[in-house]
Amino acid sequence: MNATPKQxxxxxxxxFILEEQLKIPHASGEFTALLSHLVYAAKIVxxxxxxxxxxxxxxxxxxxxxxxxxxxxxLDQYADNAFNQSLKICGHLCVLASEEHEHIIPxxxxxxxxxxTMAIDPLDGSSNIDTNVSIGTIFSIHQRLEPNSKEAGxxxxxxxxxxxQRCAGYIIYGSSTMLVLSTGTGVSGFTLDPSVGEFLLSxxxxxxxxxxxxxxxxxxxxxxxxxxxxxxxxxxxxxEGGKKPKTxxxxxxxxxxxxxxxxxxxxxxxxxxxxxxxxxxxxxxxxYEAAPMAFIAEQAGGMAVTVKGERILDLTxxxxxxxxxxxxGSKKEVEEFLxxxxxx
Numbered sequence: 001m002n003a004t005p006k007q008x009x010x011x012x013x014x015x016f017i018l019e020e021q022l023k024i025p026h027a028s029g030e031f032t033a034l035l036s037h038l039v040y041a042a043k044i045v046x047x048x049x050x051x052x053x054x055x056x057x058x059x060x061x062x063x064x065x066x067x068x069x070x071x072x073x074x075l076d077q078y079a080d081n082a083f084n085q086s087l088k089i090c091g092h093l094c095v096l097a098s099e100e101h102e103h104i105i106p107x108x109x110x111x112x113x114x115x116x117t118m119a120i121d122p123l124d125g126s127s128n129i130d131t132n133v134s135i136g137t138i139f140s141i142h143q144r145l146e147p148n149s150k151e152a153g154x155x156x157x158x159x160x161x162x163x164x165q166r167c168a169g170y171i172i173y174g175s176s177t178m179l180v181l182s183t184g185t186g187v188s189g190f191t192l193d194p195s196v197g198e199f200l201l202s203x204x205x206x207x208x209x210x211x212x213x214x215x216x217x218x219x220x221x222x223x224x225x226x227x228x229x230x231x232x233x234x235x236x237x238x239x240e241g242g243k244k245p246k247t248x249x250x251x252x253x254x255x256x257x258x259x260x261x262x263x264x265x266x267x268x269x270x271x272x273x274x275x276x277x278x279x280x281x282x283x284x285x286x287x288y289e290a291a292p293m294a295f296i297a298e299q300a301g302g303m304a305v306t307v308k309g310e311r312i313l314d315l316t317x318x319x320x321x322x323x324x325x326x327x328x329g330s331k332k333e334v335e336e337f338l339x340x341x342x343x344x
Contacts, residue, residue: 013039013179013190013199020183030092031166034116034141037090039179039199041083042137045123046177046192048078049135075129076100079122079137092116094144094153097320099288104320107152115147116166117157119320121288124170125253134174136255140292141167155320162291162313169296170255180206180259182299187262208302211332212265215246216257224273229307232340233269254284258293258328262300267329267337271307282307282325287317290326303334309341 017032080100088096088107092114096105099121107113118141125135143166144157169181177192179199189203215236222230236246249266251257257268272282284290294304294312304312307325315324327337 011201013201016188016190016201020185030114031116031141034087034090034092034114034118035167037086037092038083038118038139041086042171042177042179043192043197044082044086045079045137046171046173048075049129049173049177076123076126083120083122083137087118087120090114093118094149094151095155095157096120097158097287098122099285099321102321104153104155104158113150113152115144115149117142117144117153117160119158119287119292121285124255124289125251128251128253128256133251133253134172134256134259135253136170136172136259138170138255138289138292139168140165140287140295158287158320159317161316162286162294165291165295168292170259170292172255172259174256178202178259180262180296182296184299187296187300206262206300208262208297208300208330209265210301210330212261212267212330213244213246214249214261214264214266215269215333216248216250216261216266217269217271218250218252219248221273224275224278225271226274226307228340228342229269229271232337235340236336254289254293258297261329262296262302265330265333267327267333269337270326272325279323281323284324284326286312286315286322286324287320290324290328291315291317293326293328297328301331302329303331304328305334305338307341309338 017035021029021032080098084098084105087093088105089111091112093107093116094113095117097119098105118139121138123135124138128135142160142164144153167181167183169179171179179190181188187206188201189206190199191202192199239245261268270282270284273279290312297304298313305327307327327334
């Protein structure tokens with residue numbers, strides 16, 4: 001007779017956060033409550049993503065553009081509304097910022113002002129919505145500059161260095177809905193079990209492989225990149241001396257590309273355009289995309305730098321929608337890239 005399979009111990013996200021909270025002296029439970037509001041909105045957005053092909057009012061583009069000048073997809077707006085409505089009234093934020101809005105989103109009157117800030121990209125990779133490719137949500141949480149203040153926060157509370165983040169993470173909506181986060185003590189992954197409506201710990205202590213065979217870059221733009229970036233790409237694709245070239249895998253959704261490399265190892269590159277005025281400083285936003293992903297990468301043993309070799313987590317954002325270059329991935333792969341960076 002076959003032995004009865006041993007049941008895996010299931011730990012929910014709320015249980016996990018509560019246990020982590022017990023390790024922190026004087027923890028008040030505010031952070032746990034804040035995450036519960038984020039998770040609630042993520043479940044709503046995940047539900048809509050799963051049935052997007054069935055509803056005319058979810059797929060396709062709107063007539064609107066966001067602050068970046070990018071066409072907003074219908075699901076972009078839906079996700080932005082879902083997260084904003086849930087988070088701004090949660091009572092644990094002093095200020096909220098969304099990639100879709102030019103200015104900060106103030107906390108409405110009549111609601112408690114908390115000690116945390118949040119910057120969120122409600123739907124990363126939205127250009128892939130209509131083709132059923134994995135998309136995601138990215139978030140970053142800081143503690144406000146004056147934790148005991150009961151006044152509303154402002155931009156200064158958001159414009160902090162990445163290494164000061166209290167939590168960073170992303171939700172990926174793919175074959176399953178998964179939440180990956182770090183509170184500064186490693187990286188954990190939680191998969192949504194639709195049958196119980198809970199995120200359950202599925203990937204404890206996630207570690208990015210020290211090296212990997214995958215590189216992710218939009219090589220259609222390669223002619224615009226610096227000679228150093230082009231030289232690096234040429235080397236990793238080279239077959240000289242019988243060397244095996246790295247494998248190109250580019251989805252066009254930062255969450256999806258990063259998630260694959262987190263599990264399998266590799267490097268993701270988004271350089272700046274040196275021969276056009278389109279993205280002279282890179283395309284990705286420091287506050288909403290680069291800093292939270294860099295926090296996760298480093299906590300998982302990886303690295304994240306700019307094309308100049310600057311550590312992403314050491315950069316201080318100067319404005320809400322500041323752009324940056326991003327080289328992120330396995331430690332040895334990023335270190336090899338750094339050998340191509342000119343020494344100042």
